[in-house]
Amino acid sequence: EVQLQQxxxxxxxxxxxxxxxxxxxxxxxxxxxxxxxxxxxxxxxxWIGNIYGGNGGTGYNQKFKGKATLTVDKSSSTAYMDLSxxxxxxxxxxxCARRVAAIGGFDYWGQGVMVTVSS
Amino acid sequence: xxxxxxxxxxxxxxxxxxxxLSCKASQNIYKYLxxxxxxxxxxxxxxxxxxxxxxxxxxxRFSGSGSGTDYTLTISSLQPEDVATYFCQQYNSWNTFGAGxxxxxx
Numbered sequence: 001e002v003q004l005q006q007x008x009x010x011x012x013x014x015x016x017x018x019x020x021x022x023x024x025x026x027x028x029x030x031x032x033x034x035x036x037x038x039x040x041x042x043x044x045x046x047w048i049g050n051i052y053g054g055n056g057g058t059g060y061n062q063k064f065k066g067k068a069t070l071t072v073d074k075s076s077s078t079a080y081m082d083l084s085x086x087x088x089x090x091x092x093x094x095x096c097a098r099r100v101a102a103i104g105g106f107d108y109w110g111q112g113v114m115v116t117v118s119s
Numbered sequence: 120x121x122x123x124x125x126x127x128x129x130x131x132x133x134x135x136x137x138x139x140l141s142c143k144a145s146q147n148i149y150k151y152l153x154x155x156x157x158x159x160x161x162x163x164x165x166x167x168x169x170x171x172x173x174x175x176x177x178x179x180r181f182s183g184s185g186s187g188t189d190y191t192l193t194i195s196s197l198q199p200e201d202v203a204t205y206f207c208q209q210y211n212s213w214n215t216f217g218a219g220x221x222x223x224x225x
Contacts, residue, residue, distance in 0.1 A: 035214075043218075044206065044216050044217065044218040044219055045163065045206060045208075045216040046216070047213065047214035047215070047216070059213075061213065061214075095162055095163075097162075097163075100168075103153070103168040103169055103172075104151055104153065104168070104169075104210030104214070105153040105165050105168045105208065105210070106155075106163070106165060107165050107174070109162035109163060109164075110162065111162060112162055
């Protein structure tokens with residue numbers, strides 16, 4: 001069974017950074033892209049970027065370049081996203097999701113993690 | 120960037136109704152269009168990929184159609200468990216999502 005397990009909720013101060021994790025199981029990590037997506041309360045979903053589990057190659061939404069950095073640890077089948085220089089606009093739920101290149105869609109999702117930026 | 124516009128933003132329907140949700144792209148996306156269902160407090164679930172292909176495990180009452188800039192998700196007979204927000208996503212050029220259609224029971 002494919003599973004994506006995300007780390008717990010974060011409360012961080014403005015200007016700080018946070019690192020989110022997404023531990024996977026049930027499939028060959030290196031054969032798929034992992035995407036990260038942002039959803040602010042009651043709002044639509046924004047795609048942040050992709051990282052390929054095999055070689056760590058990345059692609060980013062221009063809006064999130066400099067804000068988000070995606071990495072992987074193949075040995076533990078875990079994907080990470082660093083968010084830097086946090087502001088209130090970064091308060092949101094962040095999802096990791098497995099991307100299937102052939103269909104351009106996200107077939108398995110993590111449960112989401114709430115990041116709250118507040119002093 | 121390709122913009123995706125969904126309509127209506129809120130739809131009220133009765134159990135058993137045929138329901139149609141629309142998604143319009145700002146330019147031709149060549150059927151590179153997926154649909155997701157998101158229930159309150161949950162992650163989105165992939166329903167339809169490449170405009171009209173049903174994802175494994177999704178009930179056959181869900182179907183998709185469209186081409187060019189205009190796409191539709193249809194639920195042939197609405198069930199109580201279909202109450203959710205539905206998002207379209209284009210992947211012709213990177214990825215963008217529509218703002219969603221919230222579907223509620225009348």
